[in-house]
Amino acid sequence: MAQSAPPPLDPSHPPVIEGFTPSAFQHRDEGIRGKFNRKIRENPLVPIGCLGTAGALTYGLICFKRGNTRQSQIMMRARILAQGFTIAALMVGVVVTAIKSQK
Structure with a gap:
């Protein structure tokens, strides 16, 4: 017996995945700037951490470059702290999003 080919993918009808429910609010019509602004509103601590990391670096x-090695070492340690803050902010954002989706 010959195996039949799987049906072609249809973007208008996404596949059904057991245990996954897509959100009711889809962001299909927003552009890059709109998505960026929405993400900043949802978790404002992440961009703050990124800016802090970039500034310290x-x-x-x-x-x-100026030869001030002591201050350079202090700023590299500050960069590590800022990166930790950013990762913690990301994790808090993931937990808050998961709690919101359960309600």
Whole structure:
């Protein structure tokens, strides 16, 4: 017996996945800027952490170039703290989103 080919994928009818329910609110009509703004509103601590990380890294590299190794080391440690803050903010955002979706 010959095996039949699977049916072609139809984007208008997504596949049914057991245990997965797509959200009722779809963001299909928003652009990149709209999605970026929505993500910032949902979890504002992540961009703050990213800016802190970038700032500490930039200032640390400037201090390193100028020969101020002590300040450069302090800023690299500050960068690690800012990265930790960003990861913690991401995790809190994931937990809050999971709790919201259960309600």
